[in-house]
Each structure stands twice: as C-alpha cells, then as structure tokens.
Amino acid sequence: MLQRCFAVTKGHLSKYRLLANELTPAASLEANEIILNIDRFAFTANNMTYAHAGGPPLNYWHFYDKLANDKTLGIIPVWGFATVALSRNSNIAEGSRHYGFYPMASSVKFNPSKADVPSFTVTRDDPELAAMYNTYLNTASDPFYTTSSCENNMMIFRPLFLTSFFLNDYCWNQFRSSVDQIILTSASSKTAFALAFQLKQRGVKVIGLTSQRNVAFCETLSLYDSLYSYDQISEIPSNTTKTVVVDMARSHDVNLAIDKHFAKHIVQNVGVGMTHNTVLSGDKTALSEHAQITRTFFFAPAWIKRRIAEDASIMETAAASYVKFTATSDENQWLDFNTDMTVEEVYAASESNSVNPNTGLITKVEP
Ligand SMILES: NC(=O)c1ccc[n+]([C@@H]2O[C@H](COP(=O)([O-])OP(=O)(O)OC[C@H]3O[C@@H](n4cnc5c(N)ncnc54)[C@H](OP(=O)(O)O)[C@@H]3O)[C@@H](O)[C@H]2O)c1
Structure with a gap:
C-alpha cells in the first residue's frame, strides 16, 4: 500500500515535494493497529502557523516528522476526515469515518492507546504535544457531526x-x-x-x-x-x-x-x-x-484543558455555540467552500497569501 505525503522544507516553506512511502501490507499489520485513508482536509492560515511554529516550543513537526524520513522536511498537520481501511482493533470498525488531526498524506497508520466506538486516542512519541490533538472522533456518534453536509464547516x-x-x-x-x-x-x-x-x-x-x-x-x-x-x-x-x-x-x-x-x-x-x-x-x-x-x-x-477540568459541561456549551455560529455563517454565506483545488494548489495559494478571506479551502485526497 502506497502512502503519499506532502512534505515542506523546514525554514523554506515555499519549497515542497510529494513523497511516496510503502505502508505495511495488510497481512503484516500488527495487533491493535489500524490504517486510515484520508478523504478530505481543510487548509487555512492556522495550518501555515503550524509550519511556522514547527520547531520549539510548540513543535508541530513532531506530530508526523517520521513520515518524511528526512530531518530537513516537515509534514504539516491538518484537520479532516478519514476512513478506516484496515483494522486489527476490535473497537474500531473498518469503514468507520473519523474526524481529527491528520498528516497531509493519503493514509496514516496508528496504534491507538485507547479505543472505543465513539473515538480512539493515539499517543505521540513526544509527550509534550498537547493531548487535545490526539483524539479521533467517529462521525457516527460525534455531537458536532449532524449530516454529511456539515463536513466542510467542521473541517474549517x-x-x-x-x-x-x-x-x-x-x-x-x-x-x-x-x-x-x-x-x-x-x-x-x-x-x-x-x-x-x-x-x-x-x-x-x-x-x-x-x-x-x-x-x-x-x-x-x-x-x-x-x-x-x-x-x-x-x-x-x-x-x-x-x-x-x-x-x-x-x-x-x-x-x-x-x-x-x-x-x-x-x-x-x-x-x-x-x-x-x-x-x-x-x-x-x-x-x-x-x-x-x-x-x-x-x-x-492549554486553556481548554484547564476550563474542562473546572467545568465539565463547557464543551456542550461550546458545541451549541458552534452550531449557532455555523448556521449564521451558512445563512450569510460568509464562506464559499472551494473543493476543486489539488493539495499543491491549496498549499501554494495559502503560502503566498493569495486566498480570499471568504474562501474555505478543502482538499479531496486522491487515493
Ligand atoms: N493560539 C492558538 O491556540 C490558536 C488556535 C487557532 C488558530 N490560531 C491562529 O489564528 C490565526 C488565524 O488562523 P485562521 O485559520 O483563522 O486564518 P485564516 O482564516 O486562514 O486567515 C486568513 C487571513 O490571515 C491573513 N493572512 C494569511 N496569510 C497571510 C500572509 N502570508 N501574510 C499576511 N497576512 C496573511 C489575512 O488577514 P488580514 O489581511 O486581515 O491580516 C488573511 O485574510 C493563525 O495564525 C492561527 O494559527 C491560534
């Protein structure tokens, strides 16, 4: 199975290239491991900031550095949806779709540290990375996920x-x-x-x-x-x-x-x-x-972690507020989603600041 990754040169973000890695064939997938095919992801200035803040103290390169297999290259994390293609974990069904923090790649292999039907969690090699990025939510039970039409808003x-x-x-x-x-x-x-x-x-x-x-x-x-x-x-x-x-x-x-x-x-x-x-x-x-x-x-x-510890219901309030905001955004057409551009086009436009602020860039990942 071929995994294609979009890698940028650390410190020279206008330079990028596509890499192809051989992923473990199905037969040799270890117990508990899963492989997800990444379907679609959003790209905004926030993702460019992950690249600018790739090094210390935030270390965003540490999430998916290993996929690049070259210390001069970094893989930018993105928010998107992926489908479980292969699973050796009894709590994660093949075909289930999950929202979360993925690499700019066509697929990813995880060995979840915790898994139940609504979500699974992974442990990163760098324990200093914020835990909020480690949970992948099953669209079948995520309270933010209402219908498939909510996906563009959710990714952005x-x-x-x-x-x-x-x-x-x-x-x-x-x-x-x-x-x-x-x-x-x-x-x-x-x-x-x-x-x-x-x-x-x-x-x-x-x-x-x-x-x-x-x-x-x-x-x-x-x-x-x-x-x-x-x-x-x-x-x-x-x-x-x-x-x-x-x-x-x-x-x-x-x-x-x-x-x-x-x-x-x-x-x-x-x-x-x-x-x-x-x-x-x-x-x-x-x-x-x-x-x-x-x-x-x-x-x-850091602030979210602190506030959830103080008030367990705050995420429910956030979810209700999110629904109100996205409904207002849809009604007023604040964003026009562009789903037609390739990964290279989306990245080049973002890196050069040539994206209109009313455009929400979503990339469909080629299998
Ligand atoms: N601290 C945190 O925890 C946290 C969490 C989430 C997001 N953020 C940050 O919030 C910021 C906004 O993210 P977003 O995804 O909401 O942004 P966005 O919607 O993609 O913002 C686009 C706007 O950013 C400015 N911009 C983008 N690229 C630029 C460039 N190369 N040169 C100059 N201006 C540029 C322009 O605004 P103007 O013309 O109006 O300047 C542009 O209209 C990011 O830096 C992101 O990392 C921080």
Whole structure:
C-alpha cells in the first residue's frame, strides 16, 4: 500500500515535494493497529502557523516528522476526515469515518492507546504535544457531526471556532468589566471573526484591523463596530480607552503602531496567531518596552484543558455555540467552500497569501 505525503522544507516553506512511502501490507499489520485513508482536509492560515511554529516550543513537526524520513522536511498537520481501511482493533470498525488531526498524506497508520466506538486516542512519541490533538472522533456518534453536509464547516471551523469560543471565555475571565474595547488583528481571519461574533453577543465594542484589500470582506460580516486598515491605526478614536488587543497577525509593525497609539491604555496584548509572522515566537525583544510587558500568549489547547477540568459541561456549551455560529455563517454565506483545488494548489495559494478571506479551502485526497 502506497502512502503519499506532502512534505515542506523546514525554514523554506515555499519549497515542497510529494513523497511516496510503502505502508505495511495488510497481512503484516500488527495487533491493535489500524490504517486510515484520508478523504478530505481543510487548509487555512492556522495550518501555515503550524509550519511556522514547527520547531520549539510548540513543535508541530513532531506530530508526523517520521513520515518524511528526512530531518530537513516537515509534514504539516491538518484537520479532516478519514476512513478506516484496515483494522486489527476490535473497537474500531473498518469503514468507520473519523474526524481529527491528520498528516497531509493519503493514509496514516496508528496504534491507538485507547479505543472505543465513539473515538480512539493515539499517543505521540513526544509527550509534550498537547493531548487535545490526539483524539479521533467517529462521525457516527460525534455531537458536532449532524449530516454529511456539515463536513466542510467542521473541517474549517471546528478548530478555529473552538479557539475563538475559549478566547471569548478567556477574555471574559481575565478582563470582564475592566476593558472598554477589544481590537482584533487579522480581522478577516476565521478565528478573528468567529471571536467577533461572540464578543458582539457580550456587548463588547470590537474594532477590526485588517489589510486594505480585506476591509470590504470584513464590512460584509457586520460583526465589527468599526474597521481600520493597518495603515489607519493612528486614526482610531478613543486612544485613551482601556483596550485589549487580540493579535492574530503577530506583525511587528502593527504591534508597534498599536502600542504607540494606545500606549498605557493597552491592558493586555493577547498573542494568538502569526498570520503575518514577523515577530518570531518567544521573541519580544523587537517590540517597545510597554508592548513587551503587556504581551501574553494564548494557547487554546492549554486553556481548554484547564476550563474542562473546572467545568465539565463547557464543551456542550461550546458545541451549541458552534452550531449557532455555523448556521449564521451558512445563512450569510460568509464562506464559499472551494473543493476543486489539488493539495499543491491549496498549499501554494495559502503560502503566498493569495486566498480570499471568504474562501474555505478543502482538499479531496486522491487515493
Ligand atoms: N493560539 C492558538 O491556540 C490558536 C488556535 C487557532 C488558530 N490560531 C491562529 O489564528 C490565526 C488565524 O488562523 P485562521 O485559520 O483563522 O486564518 P485564516 O482564516 O486562514 O486567515 C486568513 C487571513 O490571515 C491573513 N493572512 C494569511 N496569510 C497571510 C500572509 N502570508 N501574510 C499576511 N497576512 C496573511 C489575512 O488577514 P488580514 O489581511 O486581515 O491580516 C488573511 O485574510 C493563525 O495564525 C492561527 O494559527 C491560534
């Protein structure tokens, strides 16, 4: 059985190649092992961030490094659906479909550490990797999975919406009444506008910052109280208002401009994403002293783990909120799913930032 993998060159992400590995033939599959054929997966800036953050401290390369068999190459993880092709595990039926965190590949072999009918869990070689990425959910019993028509939304929005749900929870937990407005950078990103959707329901004033070319898209969402392009930061009124920044862009220039404009009125700059990738992870030295002091990093898996331990029912609330959000997105046609592009085309468009923000890229994997 041939396993095709899409590998990128670490540190030179515009370079990529397709690899072909020989997977264990059915006859020699070990007890407990399974092989899944990966059917479809989504690709957004979040996946590019996995590649930018492939090394320490987040180590996203460690999930599927071994498939590349070459230390200079990395396999980017993606959220998608796969079907069990072969199973030597009595709790995992051949033909069952599972949603989860897969490699950019045509198939994958796992040796689950835990398996029951609703889900199975794998143990990664690197125990430091967040456990949230290790569970694969059977579509037959997943409460997020309603009908097959929900799949596109699920591949794109589930990880991003859950991040925004817990960011909203974090902001409420940390700032509640001590903040008057929240600024979101990369306002056109799905994680940002899903957060704006929830902050709007809280009645918090939300300002979106985006590229000039994406202002029009953000306006169509009607989720931001006001919108500015990155070169208009100095024009934002009320620069003496207590402000929290939720930073999806990690742009050095944008962070400095915000800091200069709002100065000590920035309560906290919550670093979430790195769509622009110009302030390196962990490197705060290039920012002004004030920006260094106020900047924290929000890592969704860590906050989710903490909040589930505190409130066992919070995932049910998240699921209900996700259903409401995706229904609103469908109704307003916030995303147009493009399922026609090859893996190479999807990757090249994402890497070069030439994807329209209203496009949800889904790749069908050739067997
Ligand atoms: N910390 C966490 O736990 C966590 C969890 C989930 C997601 N995130 C992060 O949130 C961010 C947003 O992810 P997403 O999947 O929601 O993004 P997305 O919807 O794919 O965002 C697309 C937008 O990102 C900006 N962008 C993308 N590529 C760019 C490039 N090469 N140069 C400049 N701008 C670029 C543009 O926005 P603008 O023009 O508006 O800037 C673009 O419209 C990612 O960095 C992701 O990793 C973090």
